[in-house]
Amino acid sequence: MNYRVLYFASLRDRAGMDAEQIHSLATDARGLYSELRARHGFTMGEDRLRVAINGAFAQWGHTLHDGDEVVFIPPVSGG
Amino acid sequence: MNYRVLYFASLRDRAGMDAEQIHSLATDARGLYSELRARHGFTMGEDRLRVAINGAFAQWGHTLHDGDEVVFIPPVSGG
Amino acid sequence: MTAFRISNDTIDPAALARALVHARTGACATFEGWVRDHNDGRAVQRLDYQAYAPLAQSEGERIIDEAREKFAIIEAFCVHRAGALAIGDLAVWVGVSAAHRGAAFDACRYIIDEVKKRVPIWKNEHYADGESGWLHPDNTPVASERK
Amino acid sequence: MTAFRISNDTIDPAALARALVHARTGACATFEGWVRDHNDGRAVQRLDYQAYAPLAQSEGERIIDEAREKFAIIEAFCVHRAGALAIGDLAVWVGVSAAHRGAAFDACRYIIDEVKKRVPIWKNEHYADGESGWLHPDNTPVASERK
Numbered sequence A, B: 001m002n003y004r005v006l007y008f009a010s011l012r013d014r015a016g017m018d019a020e021q022i023h024s025l026a027t028d029a030r031g032l033y034s035e036l037r038a039r040h041g042f043t044m045g046e047d048r049l050r051v052a053i054n055g056a057f058a059q060w061g062h063t064l065h066d067g068d069e070v071v072f073i074p075p076v077s078g079g
Numbered sequence C, D: 001m002t003a004f005r006i007s008n009d010t011i012d013p014a015a016l017a018r019a020l021v022h023a024r025t026g027a028c029a030t031f032e033g034w035v036r037d038h039n040d041g042r043a044v045q046r047l048d049y050q051a052y053a054p055l056a057q058s059e060g061e062r063i064i065d066e067a068r069e070k071f072a073i074i075e076a077f078c079v080h081r082a083g084a085l086a087i088g089d090l091a092v093w094v095g096v097s098a099a100h101r102g103a104a105f106d107a108c109r110y111i112i113d114e115v116k117k118r119v120p121i122w123k124n125e126h127y128a129d130g131e132s133g134w135l136h137p138d139n140t141p142v143a144s145e146r147k
Helices: A009-015 A029-040 B009-015 B029-040 C013-018 C053-070 C101-118 D013-018 D053-070 D101-118
Strands: A002-006 A019-023 A050-053 A056-058 A069-073 B002-006 B019-023 B050-053 B056-058 B069-073 C004-007 C027-034 C042-051 C073-081 C083-086 C090-098 C121-127 C132-134 D004-007 D027-034 D042-051 D073-081 D083-086 D090-098 D121-127 D132-134
Touching (some): A002 A029, A009 A029, A019 A029, A029 A050, A029 A069, A056 D053, B002 B029, B009 B029, B009 C132, B019 B029, B029 B050, B029 B069, B056 C053, C013 C027, C013 C090, C027 C101, C042 C073, C053 C101, C073 C101, C101 D027, C101 D101, D013 D027, D013 D090, D027 D101, D042 D073, D053 D073, D073 D101, D090 D101
Parallel strands (some): A002 A069, B002 B069, C004 C073, D004 D073
Antiparallel strands (some): A002 A019, A050 A069, B050 B056, C027 C090, C027 D027, C042 C083, C042 C121, C073 C090, C121 C132, D027 D090, D121 D132
16 A cells, blocks of 8 residues: 655655655555654654654554554654 | 831722821730721731731731831742 | 832733753743623622732742742742733733743742742722622632721 | 744744733733754754654644643643744743643643644754764653664
């Protein structure tokens, strides 16, 4: 399936891009992150991240659909 | 002895004046307030008031000196 | 600027806020107390503040000194109005700056709480029904001394 | 005005504060977060905020809705900057009005605490020594993902 992935903060620096279109066999956010972690060498584990799907926070096990926008949210530091 | 007494809030309304010069035999704030209470008909007891002598908070039993400025402070309501 | 001030004139919160901020300031907390149109179920039209000014001044400064000892703050100011105020007038302003927000919030709240408890200022509310009355610290009326 | 807003332009706290006050307002509490010249012992020269704007917006609004449910408040607003900021720039502003001060303080603090915990905004500090780094919520550096 095709997913759109957006990167922020340290993940953006590591991936060297703001966003990418991914063709993947992963069916949930957990599987997709494993794949991207291997591809980009992210060191942050799932326990440090939150997931957003189509602009809303979601569970790691949430089933992905073709065309979903997926964002892995590093620890935030606004304010 | 002569004391200067200032009145605020409900005590000012009751006494009908901002301040007065008092000649009194009272030697502490407690005695002075008893006298003024009788004279003006104040209903508020000592337990509801604080005392200031010469611009600083003081004890009811603090010895007064000739010329002291004495203020009986009703419950405050600033802010 | 003295840390605590009784003012007979309108308070300018924007000017006060500017005096709070330094290069090392990370956080400012402010509190504004406004004259509102009701209290305890009664419509309020205006109010007067009386202050015993010399003691109000020294007690206000003491409170701000206490806040500086208790909390890691940079600047702290408080201005309280005296005289006649209308609905929508600013009655009291407190501002605190600090490196971190916890100290700024805690000190700001400490100052307004202590000012309301300890500083000799009295509020006389004038109600829509023509009555008026001095208030206690909890905003209930002083029933007693009125003729 | 929406209750929560990400802004690419300078924040005007005086204009925001004016929108808080109604005739029934007795108390306003505000919080301002400023870019300060140091963090964790290092001299800071400037910083950038990145935001995942759609989620930041919805999460920010959710936080303000929660504050309205938890506390007896009248108005509440929060504006957070995005983009490049210099020392002495205002990074975030929170303002809450209420009839009474307890609710105003508690809601103001709730909003800034939750914004810092939950809203997807990231701070990248640029230090005087030429380094830069993404920060954690507790302002310690994210050691990991840098190449």
